[in-house]
Amino acid sequence: MSHELLPYTVKPHPITAMYSGKLGTWLFLASEVMLFGALFSTYILLRVANPVAFSHANTHLNITVGAINTFVLIISSVTMVMAWAALHEKNLGKCRMLLGVTLACALFFLVVKLVFEYKVKWDHGTFPSTNPFFAIYFTMTGLHALHIIGGIVVIGYFLGPGSKLYATNPEYYANRIECTGLYWHFVDIVWIFLFPVLYLL
Amino acid sequence: MSLLAQTTWWLPPDFSEHGWQIDRLINWLHYFMAVLFVGWGVFLAYCMTRFTWKRVSMAHYTPVKAKASKVIEVAVIIFEVILLVVFSMPVLAKYKNEPPTPADNPFEVHVVAQQFAWNIHYPGPDGIFGKRDIKFVKDATNPIGLDRDGDPNAKDDIVSNNQMPLPAGRHIIVKVTSKDVIHSFNIPMLRVKQDAVPGIEIPVWFKVKEGTTSDAIREQMARTVVVPAAGESTTAYELWCRNNLTFDEVKGADGQVVLKKGAEPGKDHLEALRAAGVKELRVGPRDPVEIHCTQLCGLTHYKMRGQVLIQSQADFDKWYEEKAKGTGDFIED
Amino acid sequence: MSHGHDHSHGSHGHDPHGHDHHEPGFLGKYVFSVDHKVIGIQYAVTSLVFLLVGFTMMLIMRWQLARPDEAVPIIGGLLARLGITNAGTRSLLPEGYNMLGAMHGTIMVFLGVVPLAVGGFGNYVMPLQIGAKDMAFPKLNMMSYWVFLAGGIVMLASFGANGGAAQSGWTSYPPLSNIALSGQTWWLVGMVLLITSSLLGSVNFITTIFHLRAKGMSLWKMPFFVWGQLVTAFLLLLAFPPLEAAGVLQLMDRVADTSFFMPAGLYVGDKPVTSWTGGGNPLLWQHLFWFLAHPEVYVLILPAMGIVGEVLANNTRKPLWGYKTLVYSIIFLGFMSFIVWAHHMYMTGMGTAISTFFQATTMIISIPSVIILTCFIISLYGARIRYNTPMLFAISFLPMFAIGGLTGLPLGLAAADIHLHDTYYVIGHFHYVVAPGTIFALFAGIYHWFPKATGRRMNEFLGKLHFWPSLIGMNMIFGPMFFVGIAGVQRRLWTQVDYNLGQLTQSWVVFSSVGAAVLGLAQIPFIINFFSTALAGRKVTQNPWDATTLEWAAPSPPPHGNFLTEPVVYCGPYEYSVPGKKSDFCPQCQPMEA
Numbered sequence A: 001m002s003h004e005l006l007p008y009t010v011k012p013h014p015i016t017a018m019y020s021g022k023l024g025t026w027l028f029l030a031s032e033v034m035l036f037g038a039l040f041s042t043y044i045l046l047r048v049a050n051p052v053a054f055s056h057a058n059t060h061l062n063i064t065v066g067a068i069n070t071f072v073l074i075i076s077s078v079t080m081v082m083a084w085a086a087l088h089e090k091n092l093g094k095c096r097m098l099l100g101v102t103l104a105c106a107l108f109f110l111v112v113k114l115v116f117e118y119k120v121k122w123d124h125g126t127f128p129s130t131n132p133f134f135a136i137y138f139t140m141t142g143l144h145a146l147h148i149i150g151g152i153v154v155i156g157y158f159l160g161p162g163s164k165l166y167a168t169n170p171e172y173y174a175n176r177i178e179c180t181g182l183y184w185h186f187v188d189i190v191w192i193f194l195f196p197v198l199y200l201l
Numbered sequence B: 001m002s003l004l005a006q007t008t009w010w011l012p013p014d015f016s017e018h019g020w021q022i023d024r025l026i027n028w029l030h031y032f033m034a035v036l037f038v039g040w041g042v043f044l045a046y047c048m049t050r051f052t053w054k055r056v057s058m059a060h061y062t063p064v065k066a067k068a069s070k071v072i073e074v075a076v077i078i079f080e081v082i083l084l085v086v087f088s089m090p091v092l093a094k095y096k097n098e099p100p101t102p103a104d105n106p107f108e109v110h111v112v113a114q115q116f117a118w119n120i121h122y123p124g125p126d127g128i129f130g131k132r133d134i135k136f137v138k139d140a141t142n143p144i145g146l147d148r149d150g151d152p153n154a155k156d157d158i159v160s161n162n163q164m165p166l167p168a169g170r171h172i173i174v175k176v177t178s179k180d181v182i183h184s185f186n187i188p189m190l191r192v193k194q195d196a197v198p199g200i201e202i203p204v205w206f207k208v209k210e211g212t213t214s215d216a217i218r219e220q221m222a223r224t225v226v227v228p229a230a231g232e233s234t235t236a237y238e239l240w241c242r243n244n245l246t247f248d249e250v251k252g253a254d255g256q257v258v259l260k261k262g263a264e265p266g267k268d269h270l271e272a273l274r275a276a277g278v279k280e281l282r283v284g285p286r287d288p289v290e291i292h293c294t295q296l297c298g299l300t301h302y303k304m305r306g307q308v309l310i311q312s313q314a315d316f317d318k319w320y321e322e323k324a325k326g327t328g329d330f331i332e333d
Numbered sequence C: 001m002s003h004g005h006d007h008s009h010g011s012h013g014h015d016p017h018g019h020d021h022h023e024p025g026f027l028g029k030y031v032f033s034v035d036h037k038v039i040g041i042q043y044a045v046t047s048l049v050f051l052l053v054g055f056t057m058m059l060i061m062r063w064q065l066a067r068p069d070e071a072v073p074i075i076g077g078l079l080a081r082l083g084i085t086n087a088g089t090r091s092l093l094p095e096g097y098n099m100l101g102a103m104h105g106t107i108m109v110f111l112g113v114v115p116l117a118v119g120g121f122g123n124y125v126m127p128l129q130i131g132a133k134d135m136a137f138p139k140l141n142m143m144s145y146w147v148f149l150a151g152g153i154v155m156l157a158s159f160g161a162n163g164g165a166a167q168s169g170w171t172s173y174p175p176l177s178n179i180a181l182s183g184q185t186w187w188l189v190g191m192v193l194l195i196t197s198s199l200l201g202s203v204n205f206i207t208t209i210f211h212l213r214a215k216g217m218s219l220w221k222m223p224f225f226v227w228g229q230l231v232t233a234f235l236l237l238l239a240f241p242p243l244e245a246a247g248v249l250q251l252m253d254r255v256a257d258t259s260f261f262m263p264a265g266l267y268v269g270d271k272p273v274t275s276w277t278g279g280g281n282p283l284l285w286q287h288l289f290w291f292l293a294h295p296e297v298y299v300l301i302l303p304a305m306g307i308v309g310e311v312l313a314n315n316t317r318k319p320l321w322g323y324k325t326l327v328y329s330i331i332f333l334g335f336m337s338f339i340v341w342a343h344h345m346y347m348t349g350m351g352t353a354i355s356t357f358f359q360a361t362t363m364i365i366s367i368p369s370v371i372i373l374t375c376f377i378i379s380l381y382g383a384r385i386r387y388n389t390p391m392l393f394a395i396s397f398l399p400m401f402a403i404g405g406l407t408g409l410p411l412g413l414a415a416a417d418i419h420l421h422d423t424y425y426v427i428g429h430f431h432y433v434v435a436p437g438t439i440f441a442l443f444a445g446i447y448h449w450f451p452k453a454t455g456r457r458m459n460e461f462l463g464k465l466h467f468w469p470s471l472i473g474m475n476m477i478f479g480p481m482f483f484v485g486i487a488g489v490q491r492r493l494w495t496q497v498d499y500n501l502g503q504l505t506q507s508w509v510v511f512s513s514v515g516a517a518v519l520g521l522a523q524i525p526f527i528i529n530f531f532s533t534a535l536a537g538r539k540v541t542q543n544p545w546d547a548t549t550l551e552w553a554a555p556s557p558p559p560h561g562n563f564l565t566e567p568v569v570y571c572g573p574y575e576y577s578v579p580g581k582k583s584d585f586c587p588q589c590q591p592m593e594a
């Protein structure tokens, strides 16, 4: 097994000005844009075809809960950036603490989503099959929730076992936190689109 | 060999008024393709034989400043533009955007596709289609859910299964839809094709050439089938007799009738035919103009075959009156 | 590229996960390897097996088409256990035909050609050609393979599902696919895995090409094959997600009873549909599907063009004619391929404005294909052609692709498509592109790079014994389909003998099936050649073809890390027969003056 890292794993490439992980993350996010783009297009198409179902259904959503979750996610994005910044101050402890806060926000978001939104709807007998609005609502928020879970796994890894890398190669570790952050901001931005589109419009 | 002689190489006959434009486009496209292909091919063959390892001692680093490729590209572009703008767009526009006007006195028919049949819905003499709703659907008697009892307009409607009688020489509008999955309503010999999408009703229109009848087409498509001797393969015989009818009574040497006029010969008749010394049969397709389903629609998609019965307006009217009287009738195929 | 090589900081770091400082064992070396070459070979071997499986399915179908309702020879009894044949008569059942048809399409495209062209050749050859030590993300690369394999296993296992494998065609149009049995769910799960694998792979490819090129390897010095892989990776990256979204939506429709693709008021079989509320649109699926699936056909063809470019340049002993034009053409193809998708939907009732737009884009996209073909053919002019097996396959790609490409024109013009849409003409058209086209290019690639991967060269006699009957077989199969289609016979039929037009073309069908048998037999010399060469073939030098590109500067097979000394690139990829030079080729890694 090679003990040498490939070029530009840590240092940015002179032309793209990114290290490989960052370029890879951006490419991945480009594909994610296409994924959610397709779903937003579906939303538009369904909405045009079913104006009544859509204009009534979103009154069933709890805007307060949605807004709280939006706020929490925005906080988590900020703490994510701060965690990365802490590494520039060479303060791993602070970084991990902030990652912990981010993780807590993410978990909070999920629990709220599950208990105060999904479960409430299910108890009312509202399911994805109820009408086209709830179909797209559950599908998009569900897929978003899967992305949150993915984020939790990654953040948890770098908070825990992954942080050992800091001792041997702090710059590499900081890069990974940066990429995690890019992903996390994306997940956040998706929600910032989802919230008005599903809850407010 | 008789098999090969009767095999087709190109477009099937066309009995619609608009079809020639489609055929013309297809033909010209293929001339154009042939020219390009032969051009490339000749050049390729020349290079392949001229520039071999033995005949050349060293390849040319920059052999050509080929203007040729530019010429080809520009020619291709010009030709494609012509085909698109002159021969495809207007044809399509007419096919899609210019329905017959009331002045053309068009005849409207609805087609409701289902797994695996074509339900043809005629409005009856009143010219008004009765309401359809799935809550009235009964599989065997009312496949399209026609509201026979509630809607007076439905009283004289005619619903037919797979059989589609149509008058020649009159504008026809077919509104295509489906009860279940996506099908595609296709009559190759009338150059008509339209997907049948559930939840949407899409119109197509065409006109069968004046004077066409299914009987005449059957005669036109007649073929001679060789009766295989004992011990010979019967594959070709069976294929060519399938869904085909005899034109005349077939009699043996002793004058006994082996096959009636208009009968479908099959494997069962072989022995009698041989015994009677019949060497050849003249047959024609029972349903010369068929409806194909061109969209995979499930298990027996391959069987979703309808028949267009082309008649003169007078014959058609007679049939129409007749059927409309038998209210509630459902015509089996 | 003045500082293009300054990665010294990076390379001093320690591998954070390198706790195992011993040599990897058998598993680490050959199974869970992160080496791009091992992964490439894993991909290649797996996909060759899948190609054979997909082809065998088609042989069974061709049997049924030629001998309707007759017992399938040899495996007829076995297939009865899977519900594909009738247990009594052993003939192929209509549901069996539909299963095999859907799976043939899916397997050939997603488990055969793409993984061989991209996962196999891309993985193995591309890093070598740009002078990289490995892919940018080796572990991700390994994961791509395993996710791909999982997807393949799910697909195959779906034959054991209740009611058998998916039967709604590789296009899986709803509502048919929504109301289908559980095999369709397996298909969707398999597709999501395959898509995920492709996405991971494309991120890896693009990053590798942008970041890991050797010193001196500017973009315009990259071999054409690498360009092909780069454009392909972008297509995969951006076109696949919408299909993934569509797959998720269909999965929701099937599992959670949503109605994304279900309109209200359906009546299936003998009862009204009640499990879906309706409100959806079945055409939405078609848009999402073809938004992927048109770029997908360029994913099938671009790597093939890349291989043909390499083999042609090498065996004509001269530079590819119009290298830059070729590159611009495939980039243009890549862009355009995103805005032609609805030419598959002319018959769905779309308006003339929309169909005019898609007709125009389709005509425009045909231009770069014409340019590419013309460049390739002009490349032969003034050449010194060496007719070895890879060259035979590569040259025959040209007329075969020409037929495939040209017959796309009538399908791209909506008026002609009225008659041709969904007939056998379509099957003939795209198979000329992907079977005698892409598959031949892939064979060319196997013969061409086999010496690199094994250090042994495949037998020429067996190679020609493979090539000629394959060429004949392919044309026997697919040529007649144009006549069947133009006569108006639709595709996906269990048998066509009930139709008038079907009867009139049935002899073509029989002829075509004979061709399939010829093609099948023609693969025997290849299989023998493949294994006997791998085990005991003639050993050759590092650069047996006197080639210029970087992969030939590495030992055969290349060791872990690929190059013994870090390669530096001095000249373009195809400096053959440079005037005034003694040798007829100048490798990219040697200064021209030498």
Ligand code: HEM
Residues within 6 Å of the ligand: C055, C058, C101, C102, C104, C105, C106, C108, C109, C113, C168, C169, C170, C171, C300, C427, C431, C434, C435, C439, C477, C491, C492, C493, C516
């Ligand atoms: C080399 C041998 C091959 C043969 C003999 C063959 C033959 C056929 C035939 C006869 C059909 C039409 C079946 C029908 O409509 O009922 C078909 C369908 C298809 N084939 Fe192939 N094929 C071959 C290779 C390939 C390859 C290499 C690919 C793709 C890369 C491919 C992709 C497809 C697809 C996508 C379909 C449509 C399936 C559907 O209807 O859903 N085939 N093939």
Ligand SMILES: [Cu+2]
Residues within 6 Å of the ligand: B113, B114, B115, B116, B182, B183, B184, B293, B294, B295, B296, B297, B301, B304
């Ligand atoms: Cu159908």
Ligand SMILES: [Cu+2]
Residues within 6 Å of the ligand: C293, C294, C297, C340, C341, C343, C344
């Ligand atoms: Cu396309």
